[in-house]
Amino acid sequence: MSGALSQEDKLDKRSPVPAYVQLAQILRQRISSEIYTSGNRLPSEAAIAGSFKVSGMTVRQALGVLVNEGLVERIQGRGTFVKRLDVATSCFGLDSFRSILTDRENVEVRILKATVEKARGKALEALGLTADDPVVVVERVILHRSQPLTLQVGFAVFDPESPVVENMLDTQVLTDLFFQENCGSFKKGELWLLPDSLDERQAALLGAEVGENAFRLEHIFYDFAGRPAAYGWFLLTPDKMQLSTRVGVWNE
Amino acid sequence: MSGALSQEDKLDKRSPVPAYVQLAQILRQRISSEIYTSGNRLPSEAAIAGSFKVSGMTVRQALGVLVNEGLVERIQGRGTFVKRLDVATSCFGLDSFRSILTDRENVEVRILKATVEKARGKALEALGLTADDPVVVVERVILHRSQPLTLQVGFAVFDPESPVVENMLDTQVLTDLFFQENCGSFKKGELWLLPDSLDERQAALLGAEVGENAFRLEHIFYDFAGRPAAYGWFLLTPDKMQLSTRVGVWNE
DNA sequence: AAGTGGTCTAGACCACCTA
DNA sequence: AGGTGGTCTAGACCACTTT
Numbered sequence: 001m002s003g004a005l006s007q008e009d010k011l012d013k014r015s016p017v018p019a020y021v022q023l024a025q026i027l028r029q030r031i032s033s034e035i036y037t038s039g040n041r042l043p044s045e046a047a048i049a050g051s052f053k054v055s056g057m058t059v060r061q062a063l064g065v066l067v068n069e070g071l072v073e074r075i076q077g078r079g080t081f082v083k084r085l086d087v088a089t090s091c092f093g094l095d096s097f098r099s100i101l102t103d104r105e106n107v108e109v110r111i112l113k114a115t116v117e118k119a120r121g122k123a124l125e126a127l128g129l130t131a132d133d134p135v136v137v138v139e140r141v142i143l144h145r146s147q148p149l150t151l152q153v154g155f156a157v158f159d160p161e162s163p164v165v166e167n168m169l170d171t172q173v174l175t176d177l178f179f180q181e182n183c184g185s186f187k188k189g190e191l192w193l194l195p196d197s198l199d200e201r202q203a204a205l206l207g208a209e210v211g212e213n214a215f216r217l218e219h220i221f222y223d224f225a226g227r228p229a230a231y232g233w234f235l236l237t238p239d240k241m242q243l244s245t246r247v248g249v250w251n252e
Numbered sequence: 253m254s255g256a257l258s259q260e261d262k263l264d265k266r267s268p269v270p271a272y273v274q275l276a277q278i279l280r281q282r283i284s285s286e287i288y289t290s291g292n293r294l295p296s297e298a299a300i301a302g303s304f305k306v307s308g309m310t311v312r313q314a315l316g317v318l319v320n321e322g323l324v325e326r327i328q329g330r331g332t333f334v335k336r337l338d339v340a341t342s343c344f345g346l347d348s349f350r351s352i353l354t355d356r357e358n359v360e361v362r363i364l365k366a367t368v369e370k371a372r373g374k375a376l377e378a379l380g381l382t383a384d385d386p387v388v389v390v391e392r393v394i395l396h397r398s399q400p401l402t403l404q405v406g407f408a409v410f411d412p413e414s415p416v417v418e419n420m421l422d423t424q425v426l427t428d429l430f431f432q433e434n435c436g437s438f439k440k441g442e443l444w445l446l447p448d449s450l451d452e453r454q455a456a457l458l459g460a461e462v463g464e465n466a467f468r469l470e471h472i473f474y475d476f477a478g479r480p481a482a483y484g485w486f487l488l489t490p491d492k493m494q495l496s497t498r499v500g501v502w503n504e
Numbered sequence: 505a506a507g508t509g510g511t512c513t514a515g516a517c518c519a520c521c522t523a
Numbered sequence: 524a525g526g527t528g529g530t531c532t533a534g535a536c537c538a539c540t541t542t
Contacts, residue, residue, distance in 0.1 A: 016519095018530060032439060034476055044508060055532045060509085076509045077539035085438050087471065088350030091343035092445050092495075098340030186337045187284060188500030193344050194490050195447035195465040213447035213465070219339065222500075224286055238446050243344075248440030248474075268538095270511060296527060307513045312528085328528045329520035508540075518530075 011052055019054055023062035025251075031071055031082055032249040042072065042080040070247060085248050092193075092243040094217075100240065106145045112205075113139040116158055123155035126220050126231040134158035138232075141205055148206045149240050154232030186229065189221040196235065208237055215241055263304055271306055275314035277503075283323055283334055284501040293331040294324065322499060337500050344445075344495040346469075352492065358397045364457075365391040368410055375407035378472050378483040386410040390484075393457055400458045401492050406484030438481065441473040448487065460489055467493055 011022050027048075030036045043051070048059045063080055066072045070089055074080045101107060118132040127135065136156045142149050196216035203210045217234040263274045279300075282288045295303070300311045315332055318324045322341055326332045353359060370384040379387065388408040394401050448468035455462045469486040 020530080032476075046508085055534090057533090058531060061530085063509095074509065075540085077507080077541080079508060079540095085441055085473070087441070087443065088346045088353070090443060091345040092443075093343040094340045101340070186500065188498065188502055189337055189339065191339065191342060191344075191497050191499070193445075193495040195449070195467050197447070197449055197463075197465055211449075213449055215447050221337070224284075243445040245443050246440065247443070248438065250440055272511080298527085307515090309514090310512065313511085315528095326528065327521085329522080329526080331521095331527060506540105506542080509538090511535100511537075513535075514533100516530100516532075519528090521525105521527075523524085523526100 011054065020058050020061035020065065023048075023052060023054065023058065024065040027062060027066060028069075028071065028249060029252055031066075032252045036082050038082050038084050040082055041078075042082065044079060069251075071249060087247060090245040090247045092245050094241070094243075096243075097236065097241040100144050100149060101142070103144065107149075108143045108146070110141045110143065111138070112141060113137065119155075123231050127155060127157050127228045129157065149236070151202055151205050151235040152232065154230060156230045157228070185223060186221040187224045187226070189219060192218040194218065198235070198237075202235055206235070206237065212237060214238070215243075263306065272310050272313035272317065275300075275304060275306065275310065276317040279314060279318060280321075280323065280501060281504055283318075284504045288334050290334050290336050293333055296331060321503075323501060339499060342497040342499045344497050346493070346495075348495075349488065349493040352396050352401060353394070355396065359401075360395045360398070362393045362395065363390070364393060365389065371407075375483050379407060379409050379480045381409065400460075401488070403454055403457050403487040404484065406482060408482045409480070437475060438473040439476045439478070441471060444470040446470065450487070450489075454487055458487070458489065464489060466490070467495075 009026060011019050011026075013019060015022065027036070027042070036042050042048070042063075045056050045059045045063070048062075049056050052059075063072065063074065067074060070086065071083060072080050073083050115137050116134050117137050119127065119129045119135040120131070123135060123137075124131065124133070129135065136154075136158050138152075138154045138156075140152045140154075142152060194216040196214050198206065198208055198210060198212045198214055200210050202208075202214075203212060206214075208214075215234075215236045215238060217236065219230075219232060219234075220228055221230045223229040261278060263271050263278075265271060267274065279288070279294070288294050294300070294315075297308050297311045297315070301308050304311075315324065315326065319326060322338065323335060324332050325335045367389050368386050369389050371379065371381045371387040372383070375387060375389075376383065376385070381387065388406075388410050390404075390406045390408075392404045392406075394404060446468040448466050450458065450460055450462060450464050450466055452462050454460075454466075455464060458466075460466075467486075467488045467490060469488065471482075471484060471486075472480055473482045475481040
């Protein structure tokens with residue numbers, strides 16, 4: 001067994017796999033097999049560089065990979081340490097939602113409502129408007145393979161000269177936030193995730209049961225002048241958007 | 253105005269702020285002010301290095317910062333491009349939950365139940381046991397400033413020699429996953445986030461209303477042999493764990 | 505004082521893309 | 524062929540921590 005180990009403990013410099021990736025992999029395995037143990041120090045950069053006969057920069061790059069994976073922590077003047085599992089540093093991505101939306105030929109958008117109304121409630125506040133300013137309101141159901149995927153409600157400041165209004169009325173725009181194809185008009189955005197449950201109308205539109213638990217994904221986007229320009233939310237049942245994340249050593 | 257701009261377009265090499273951070277900031281502002289626009293190419297590494305009189309490595313480091321922020325994308329052979337806003341690349345962290353749990357002097361754990369039972373249902377499946385194998389079941393309420401924060405239910409394989417069982421019965425262990433102080437016994441873990449609503453008992457324990465929407469944070473942890481060792485979940489109302497994230501240019 | 509990681513230089517060669 | 528980013532070297536100096 002130690003033969004197999006020492007074999008993996010050398011870098012193949014002719015390999016197309018970069019040296020720093022190979023090195024990261026070796027160090028990852030040493031963490032996984034408790035050669036380097038939780039809370040303890042790894043050898044110094046110089047020591048690793050010497051033992052693998054690579055430059056300091058290559059070691060640094062390999063350790064950077066492990067830092068990004070949350071496996072180690074580097075402290076100036078002290079060293080590089082194996083991190084303990086830390087649930088709170090993990091984060092939940094929207095990949096499963098995106099993977100459905102990017103399947104474009106099977107996605108269909110059905111407009112339920114597209115009107116100009118007087119602003120009130122949360123949309124008024126989020127968009128920084130004064131009472132009764134006009135806002136564009138759009139409500140859509142997005143379907144995937146003819147099955148309801150999500151109900152989307154959006155509000156935008158009504159400004160006939162703004163491209164945002166055009167975009168709001170376009171069937172594509174909000175899916176484009178995910179398709180990443182037509183969203184140069186926003187500088188930044190903020191998103192919130194909330195637990196919710198479906199009322200009668202929402203359940204009917206999504207083909208789900210009344211009271212069923214769902215995610216509510218709220219969003220607000222700002223234009224390049226820094227003004228809030230679009231506010232709204234998506235309603236999604238959790239089978240349509242699985243949120244999961246991993247911590248610790250998975251890529252051994 | 254152009255005077256102010258050109259002033260910021262030089263690096264202060266005597267500053268304690270690293271050159272690559274200053275450079276990233278300048279490039280970020282150029283994206284924010286649409287000097288570099290969505291979808292278009294930035295100057296090449298060599299061009300940036302020349303105009304700021306730094307080495308290629310410093311430019312590379314600065315661009316790496318912007319890549320991590322999701323502002324630009326680098327494509328080998330083509331160049332570095334300003335990314336359009338992309339909701340689906342953002343992710344939700346558990347910082348707000350952690351910030352409460354790490355306020356240790358105000359956190360209190362109240363054990364509701366700690367028994368050994370026969371495995372069944374989801375815990376049996378998650379832990380890879382066969383029917384009626386014994387499992388440790390622990391149920392707790394965690395309070396912050398004497399207010400109920402979360403209800404936690406955990407299952408662990410019953411193995412008298414395993415430190416996990418000891419830990420499960422310890423009032424501290426699962427909060428330690430967050431405190432990051434006593435979790436060297438797990439190699440990896442997986443987490444799921446789900447929308448849920450509180451039943452009568454849960455609502456009473458959490459001082460909330462029956463049917464109120466809540467997050468359910470499920471977790472499973474594996475020991476260094478790769479075996480599932482602990483499964484369970486947290487129930488939390490969204491006021492106790494705000495999940496938000498940002499995309500685009502925020503640090504101008 | 506010695507050891508650690510953090511920044512930075514000034515090159516080199518390669519893989520990839522576009523023309 | 525020429526330009527782009529990706530990897531890598533072999534150093535240098537600095538800031539920080541520990542002894």
